[in-house]
Amino acid sequence: MLRKRLLGAVVVRQGWAVQSFGYRRWLPLGKPQCLVENLDRWGADGIVVLSTDRGDHGPDLELIERLGALGLSTPLTYGGGLSTEEHARAAVRAGAERLVLDAVLSHNPVAVGAMASAVGVQALVAALPMVQSATGEVLHLQHRTGAQSELATSIRKLIAAEQVSEVLVIDAAGEGEGQGFNPALLEAVEAQTSLPLLAFGGLARAEQIRPLLSRPQLAGVMVGNALNYCEHAIGHLKAGLTDQPLRPHRQSSSV
Amino acid sequence: MSTAPVQFCKRCLYTTNHPLGLVLDAEGICSGCRVHEEKDRLDWTERWQQLEQLVKPYRSRDSRNYDCIVPVSGAGDSFFIVHLVKERLGLKPLLVTYNRYYNTPLGIRNLAQLRRRFDCDILIQSVNPLSVKKIIRTTLRELGSFHWPVLAGQSVLPVQTAVSHQVPLIIWGAHQGVEQVGMFSHLHKVEMTRRYRKDHDLMGYEADDLLSVFDSLTEADIWQYRYPDEAALEQVGVRGIYLGNFVRWDPWAQHQQMVKQAGFASARMNRTFDIFDHVDDWHYMDMHDWIKNQKHGYGRVVDQACREIRHGRISREDAAAQAKFYQALLPKHQTLLLEWLGLEESGFNFLIRQFVCHASEIKVAPNTIEAALPRHLFASEPGITLDTNTADRPVTIGKGYPDWFIPSIT
Amino acid sequence: MSSGRLTVGIVDYGVGNHTSVLRCVRQLGFRARISPQPDQLDQADVLLLPGVGAFPTAMERLHATGLVGYLQRAAQLGRPLIGICLGMQLLAESSTELGFTPGLGLIPGAVEAIGEPRWHIGWNSLEVADGQPLLHASDGEVMYFNHSYAFRGPEAFVAARSRVREGSEPLVAAIQRGSVWGLQFHPEKSQVPGLRLLEHLIRAEGER
Numbered sequence: 001m002l003r004k005r006l007l008g009a010v011v012v013r014q015g016w017a018v019q020s021f022g023y024r025r026w027l028p029l030g031k032p033q034c035l036v037e038n039l040d041r042w043g044a045d046g047i048v049v050l051s052t053d054r055g056d057h058g059p060d061l062e063l064i065e066r067l068g069a070l071g072l073s074t075p076l077t078y079g080g081g082l083s084t085e086e087h088a089r090a091a092v093r094a095g096a097e098r099l100v101l102d103a104v105l106s107h108n109p110v111a112v113g114a115m116a117s118a119v120g121v122q123a124l125v126a127a128l129p130m131v132q133s134a135t136g137e138v139l140h141l142q143h144r145t146g147a148q149s150e151l152a153t154s155i156r157k158l159i160a161a162e163q164v165s166e167v168l169v170i171d172a173a174g175e176g177e178g179q180g181f182n183p184a185l186l187e188a189v190e191a192q193t194s195l196p197l198l199a200f201g202g203l204a205r206a207e208q209i210r211p212l213l214s215r216p217q218l219a220g221v222m223v224g225n226a227l228n229y230c231e232h233a234i235g236h237l238k239a240g241l242t243d244q245p246l247r248p249h250r251q252s253s254s255v
Numbered sequence: 256m257s258t259a260p261v262q263f264c265k266r267c268l269y270t271t272n273h274p275l276g277l278v279l280d281a282e283g284i285c286s287g288c289r290v291h292e293e294k295d296r297l298d299w300t301e302r303w304q305q306l307e308q309l310v311k312p313y314r315s316r317d318s319r320n321y322d323c324i325v326p327v328s329g330a331g332d333s334f335f336i337v338h339l340v341k342e343r344l345g346l347k348p349l350l351v352t353y354n355r356y357y358n359t360p361l362g363i364r365n366l367a368q369l370r371r372r373f374d375c376d377i378l379i380q381s382v383n384p385l386s387v388k389k390i391i392r393t394t395l396r397e398l399g400s401f402h403w404p405v406l407a408g409q410s411v412l413p414v415q416t417a418v419s420h421q422v423p424l425i426i427w428g429a430h431q432g433v434e435q436v437g438m439f440s441h442l443h444k445v446e447m448t449r450r451y452r453k454d455h456d457l458m459g460y461e462a463d464d465l466l467s468v469f470d471s472l473t474e475a476d477i478w479q480y481r482y483p484d485e486a487a488l489e490q491v492g493v494r495g496i497y498l499g500n501f502v503r504w505d506p507w508a509q510h511q512q513m514v515k516q517a518g519f520a521s522a523r524m525n526r527t528f529d530i531f532d533h534v535d536d537w538h539y540m541d542m543h544d545w546i547k548n549q550k551h552g553y554g555r556v557v558d559q560a561c562r563e564i565r566h567g568r569i570s571r572e573d574a575a576a577q578a579k580f581y582q583a584l585l586p587k588h589q590t591l592l593l594e595w596l597g598l599e600e601s602g603f604n605f606l607i608r609q610f611v612c613h614a615s616e617i618k619v620a621p622n623t624i625e626a627a628l629p630r631h632l633f634a635s636e637p638g639i640t641l642d643t644n645t646a647d648r649p650v651t652i653g654k655g656y657p658d659w660f661i662p663s664i665t
Numbered sequence: 666m667s668s669g670r671l672t673v674g675i676v677d678y679g680v681g682n683h684t685s686v687l688r689c690v691r692q693l694g695f696r697a698r699i700s701p702q703p704d705q706l707d708q709a710d711v712l713l714l715p716g717v718g719a720f721p722t723a724m725e726r727l728h729a730t731g732l733v734g735y736l737q738r739a740a741q742l743g744r745p746l747i748g749i750c751l752g753m754q755l756l757a758e759s760s761t762e763l764g765f766t767p768g769l770g771l772i773p774g775a776v777e778a779i780g781e782p783r784w785h786i787g788w789n790s791l792e793v794a795d796g797q798p799l800l801h802a803s804d805g806e807v808m809y810f811n812h813s814y815a816f817r818g819p820e821a822f823v824a825a826r827s828r829v830r831e832g833s834e835p836l837v838a839a840i841q842r843g844s845v846w847g848l849q850f851h852p853e854k855s856q857v858p859g860l861r862l863l864e865h866l867i868r869a870e871g872e873r
Contacts, residue, residue, distance in 0.1 A: 001828065001829070027286055030450070034450055034459065038450035042485075071688030073855070092681075093681070122812070230448065231493070
């Protein structure tokens with residue numbers, strides 16, 4: 001039976017791995033490769049590296065190669081600056097297993113189909129930062145511009161046509177605060193697609209993660225800042241979630 | 256790593272070039288200063304209760320084991336940490352200390368005073384000096400640092416001891432990332448991680464990285480510095496906490512308290528106004544600090560000055576003047592270090608030259624340059640300097656120290 | 666660990682990134698090299714065929730580098746060959762991914778779309794078939810899968826399966842015929858369980 005995943009997020013900004021707070025504030029943590037190698041050793045179900053400041057400069061291939069050279073035995077997903085078929089090819093060639101697409105969904109959704117042909121739909125994850133307005137409406141946040149709007153038709157079509165294999169729903173307001181993930185955001189996306197979903201933003205404790213994992217459509221959760229405050233953070237979270245269909249945590253020992 | 260121009264904090268002396276990473280907010284105040292503000296906002300009584308609750312399950316049920324491991328040295332926060340652990344928390348600590356080799360007689364004396372005054376058991380580890388010097392020659396050449404073995408040893412010995420003695424709790428003083436650059440809030444209650452050690456303490460190089468990257472070392476030279484494996488750590492439940500998350504951390508005030516109450520001895524040192532940190536090390540405030548200045552553009556006195564600015568004991572202008580004066584002072588114990596390492600001066604200078612970066616000039620108005628000690632920081636003058644030792648040689652623990660060396664302590 | 670170090674030859678046919686497989690195999694204590702050259706691959710005790718992307722492109726590249734014949738001869742000679750992920754699928758007789766393409770034909774069977782669900786992505790447990798002593802220790806271990814096409818073939822060559830949901834039709838997770846093995850999952854991305862399985866398989870086949 002397919003397990004749900006507990007993924008470790010590494011947010012990268014100006015070459016630094018950072019703690020991210022609502023896409024607005026950042027505090028440095030250290031070298032991305034140190035965090036990634038650590039998540040690998042801890043036994044995270046996957047490592048997701050998000051380069052937040054690529055703009056129009058394409059993916060950070062040098063970073064992906066550097067991480068690939070670490071000899072990780074955990075699947076590596078990369079997001080940031082991916083907007084063309086060539087970007088996608090290059091990122092996979094450089095060592096990324098899967099790719100997270102964000103800005104391109106809004107700016108050039110047509111490119112997603114080409115990327116899917118190039119690297120396979122199962123390599124693509126669509127990231128949707130979402131916020132809930134004061135009136136309760138769930139809106140899509142384009143974090144480059146700050147614009148909040150209903151999910152664009154082009155994006156809805158893309159998801160309906162299953163040109164990506166998973167949707168990463170991001171609680172943009174809660175991100176970094178460790179106060180939990182707003183389930184209304186998942187409800188809104190579940191209404192649009194039957195693709196498997198991932199949730200990221202505000203998750204710090206097992207009891208915040210548990211209700212999300214019990215949603216049938218949820219394939220996994222991503223934790224960011226909270227993984228940096230203590231040793232064996234992945235193990236502690238999994239120890240609090242043994243009733244959930246996660247891959248069991250094992251004390252790593254030499255092969 | 257950033258390509259943006261270097262900026263100074265408006266309140267302290269740090270810049271955005273800080274090796275631990277530092278950010279400025281919209282008002283130009285740095286993350287370190289902002290987290291420091293928490294020290295005056297948080298309810299420390301309540302946080303002490305949290306600490307009591309945290310350590311409760313670690314109290315050993317019988318008298319046959321220790322409650323915790325406390326890493327110590329003959330300087331720094333060791334006295335205050337042991338005071339809190341033993342006298343306020345009522346725990347039974349096993350003290351551990353890593354022998355850094357170039358110990359000052361004062362440091363040896365302080366360590367003995369610490370052990371006797373607080374009536375604690377202590378484990379002292381000396382890694383064989385040949386390996387240590389081999390490692391240093393490599394890290395000096397490749398990383399521009401001779402401090403790697405001390406950093407590696409100090410940070411791994413408590414963890415190895417926790418595993419070997421099956422004592423899971425390790426108690427540290429303050430977290431450098433929190434105190435200097437506000438990497439974490441006190442509210443995060445950040446704990447010790449292997450990742451932070453490798454990333455920041457060891458400049459990205461663990462023992463096995465030195466082995467695999469540099470040809471000059473063998474397994475025999477570095478295995479002592481290796482972190483215990485995940486299985487061992489998880490089986491024992493090793494956990495390192497920082498008292499600075501639960502106590503309003505103020506090193507200057509704490510050291511003064513320990514001089515008075517516990518016989519901690521202080522001394523004047525090179526390149527700083529501070530008389531408490533690093534009294535146990537011949538080179539930390541001398542050759543090491545001078546090299547650090549070349550590499551990072553600032554010396555330890557800036558860390559100490561920022562600390563005192565934030566605690567409201569010195570103005571930014573005075574601090575800048577102090578920092579400018581002290582950073583310009585040259586090291587005095589170069590020969591001592593080079594003889595010990597077996598290096599020629601010209602060779603050493605060549606090695607260091609490749610690590611020089613442009614120092615960030617602290618802007619100081621000309622008429623405020625002040626060469627004297629900031630007198631208002633002191634209740635009384637410390638009686639001695641680090642050089643008060645006619646043998647003028649480091650003392651290796653185990654060789655003993657000259658018994659005619661008895662500093663006068665009130 | 667045995668003192669004589671086995672050499673693993675990672676077949677380079679111009680598709681995909683082999684760094685992680687190379688590092689993984691070296692970390693396991695084996696010598697490893699990536700090469701498209703038959704004379705260098707001849708020196709390997711065990712051949713490893715990685716693969717990522719689409720079946721037709723991969724077969725085209727194998728033909729272009731002249732490695733189809735080399736791999737077929739290697740199998741005939743009883744040399745150990747392990748195909749990983751797309752590399753496993755290439756061992757089959759054919760695939761219908763993006764049109765019909767013949768494979769290496771080393772293990773009878775065909776590669777077809779999984780269908781429902783469209784993809785098998787994530788961590789899933791292995792159900793090792795009976796009579797598979799080399800994989801026996803990995804029965805029930807959880808491995809990382811990432812594929813949308815799967816092998817279908819005679820029972821005799823199916824070494825392990827994995828099922829997406831309780832009670833759903835199992836997918837083939839591993840195949841074997843003589844010294845030729847195929848692993849649909851990524852052992853090099855499956856942490857300790859995957860590394861253990863790979864190490865065991867390489868050693869057992871390499872030392873025969």
